[in-house]
Amino acid sequence: MRREVPLFICFIMGALMAVQFFVPHQFSITLYQYMLRWLIIVLTFAMLLGIGSLIKVHSYKVRFKREGWGYSIVALIGLAMSIVTGMAGILGRLILGQERMAEGFFGDFLFTFFNSGIDLGSGFMWLFSYIQIPMQATMFSLLAFFIVSASFRTFRARSLEAFLLLIAAIIVMLGRVPLEGIVGQWLPDLAEWILEYPNMAAKRGIMIGVGLGAMSMALKIILGIERSWLGGTE
Amino acid sequence: MRKLVVICVVITGALLISGCQEIDTEVSAVTVMDAPNDSGGGVVVAWPAPAGVKVDSFAIERLDPETGKYTPLTTVKGDETFLEDTGLTPNADYSYRVVANLADGKTTAVGEGAGRPTGEWFNFNRLNVLVGVVSFVVLVLVFISMARGGKELFVRKIAGLEAVDEAIGRATEMGKPILFVSGLGDASDIATIAAMTILAKVARKTAEYETPLIVPCRDPIVMMVEKEMVREAYTEVGRPDAFEEDSVFYVTDSQFGYVAAVDGIMLRERPATNFYMGAFYAESLILAETGAQTGAIQIAGTDRVTQFPFFITACDYTLMGEELYAATAYLGRDPLMLGSLKGQDWAKAVILVILIVGAILIALTGLGEVDTTWFARLFETVS
Missing domain, CATH: 2.60.40.10 (Immunoglobulins)
Structure with a gap:
């Protein structure tokens, strides 16, 4: 029963969603939107499990002073700060009441900081704009350096394939640089041709394979042939 | 006389109306x-x-x-x-x-x-899609039934999947953990589901060899499913006590926050083997290059075409597109699964024939020989 019930639910829902794609009736759309709402609800509750897991893992590291436990403290403080600044307004209204909050109990700055939830100017958005976004941008900018190191490794022409790759890459790279006045239009045209024809042909070939593979995978899951997602390998 | 007056009045009225009203x-x-x-x-x-x-x-x-x-x-x-x-x-x-x-x-x-507008119960604009899907399903089911009947099915070697055992063995010998990253997709992403099925196979091996497994997750639902899968794998091989609850854990849903955390794990824990399976975006090269710098053996698999070059560059083996979906069939050697792979291959052959016929017809149209727009219309999908 532990396996049969999930398999049955998976079959019914999978088949239903596949049929839904071909039925344009309002009933079908309502059903689809209903499912999407369910998904949002499940996601919300799953997020609580995620936060629980995060707290548990990092608390364990701090408690037993595992390697890098200092980072875990930063992670936990970040989590606590986000929750506090995001929910302070709600908590303030609950504890102090709407009137005292509106009177500016905390002073103008603190009132905006704590009372605005995730609005512009709120503490939560301050954390997001001045801490999270710069940190994300920093991580993303690392990509430029990694591309250089990866290119250096790849473009060593040790075989015929690597040599062809090197030539194609040089043409496409130079073709994207505004060098028309120096080398003429033929270079950008050649780069465009490589992207539009050989590259596109290979991409489409892979995409067809991906599409069929995804359909086959979905079919196997709906029919219960693929059961690994239930846990284990049987 | 009276009749004449009435007719004159009607005509005058009509003329006046036509002059006053624009309609x-x-x-x-x-x-x-x-x-x-x-x-x-x-x-x-x-x-x-x-x-x-x-x-x-x-x-x-x-x-x-x-x-x-x-x-x-x-x-x-x-x-x-x-x-x-x-x-x-x-x-x-x-x-x-x-x-x-x-x-x-x-x-x-x-x-x-x-x-009066009314809703329809079938979208005839998608009839060609339905015919294609049904044909494909029939093809896959035929090959599954052939495989069930005991027919030997040949499947080409996939280097990335052949190397899975070797990669797990290497980590075991070195006494280092294995890192499994199941991408940035959520549980409804078919690539993530394929990654989960590979994780189930990997977890079974790590349970047998008692090799530590680290699975950082970006989606809480994926985390819950993967935790259950790993737990089941450990139970199946008779080592439920070896399963560490916190080996599968949630990190963050922020793309680069997740990358920073996984990179940190790579640099601190120094896993001997890194698996990158599922849906990846701009973070693929950051992950794979960091892993390459730590000296780990790396196996990647994704269906995102734009990320292939990055994984091919920085990883030892890369499963491209459909190879990711073929992993469970390949690793398990289950005839039913192999049957579905053969079905896919035949579907590709059919598509190839259609493409060749289409190319010839387009060439003939260009020469003005025949009108072949009917052929293109067969594959049109009107939204």
Whole structure:
């Protein structure tokens, strides 16, 4: 029963969603939107499990002073700060009441900081704009350096394939640089041709394979042939 | 005499009316039909082009049921003869009036019509998709049934999957953990589901060899499913006590926050083997390059075409596109799974034939030999 019930639910829902794609009736759309709402609800509750897991893992590291436990403290403080600044307004209204909050109990700055939830100017958005976004941008900018190191490794022409790759890459790279006045239009045209024809042909070939593979995978899951997602390998 | 006066009055009246009112008499009726293949929120308003006059544009008006008056809906060019009105309430009556704006500045009523939008139970625009899907399903089921009957099916070697055992063995020998990253997709992403099935196989091996497994997750639902899968794998090989609850854990749903955390794990824990399976985006190279710098053996698999070059560059083995989906069949060697792989191969062969035929027909069309637009229409999908 532990396996049969999930398999049955998976079959019914999978088949239903596949049929839904071909039925344009309002009933079908309502059903689809209903499912999407369910998904949002499940996601919300799953997020609580995620936060629980995060707290548990990092608390364990701090408690037993595992390697890098200092980072875990930063992670936990970040989590606590986000929750506090995001929910302070709600908590303030609950504890102090709407009137005292509106009177500016905390002073103008603190009132905006704590009372605005995730609005512009709120503490939560301050954390997001001045801490999270710069940190994300920093991580993303690392990509430029990694591309250089990866290119250096790849473009060593040790075989015929690597040599062809090197030539194609040089043409496409130079073709994207505004060098028309120096080398003429033929270079950008050649780069465009490589992207539009050989590259596109290979991409489409892979995409067809991906599409069929995804359909086959979905079919196997709906029919219960693929059961690994239930846990284990049987 | 009396009759003559009446006729004169009628003619004068008619002339006066025609001079005062811009709208002439109706030319012909407007037809309002239910829009086909929709949810019941649209109608098609069609009208004939008035003969003998040059029309600048047509003004389409819809009857407001509350006021009982026609209100302007839109204006279309003079050479158009139909309009699809959408966003309507299904099974409600709608009336329309079409007025032609003539080139000489006058207007003339084309006509009025009423109709009711209703929803359909099948979208015939997607009939070709249905035929394709059903054909593919039949093909896969035929090969599954052949495999079940004991027929030997050949599957080509996939280097990335052949190397899975070797990679796990290496980590075991070195006494270092294995890192499994299941991408940034959520549980509804088919690539993530494929990654989960590979994780189940990897977890079974790590349970057998008692090799530590680290699975950082970006999606809480994926985390829960993967935790259960790993737990089951450990239970199946008879080592439920070896399963560490915190080996599968949630990190963050922020893309680069996740990358920072996983990179940190790579640099601190120094896993001997890194698996990157599932849906990846801009973070693929950051992850794979960091892993390469730590000296780990790396196996990647994704269906995101734009990320292939990065994984091929920085990883030892890369499963490209459908190879990711073929992993469970390949690793498990289950005849039913292998049957589905053969079905895919045959479907690809059919598509290849269609592409070749299409290319030949397009070439013939270019030469002016035959009209082959019918062939292209077979594969058109109207949304």
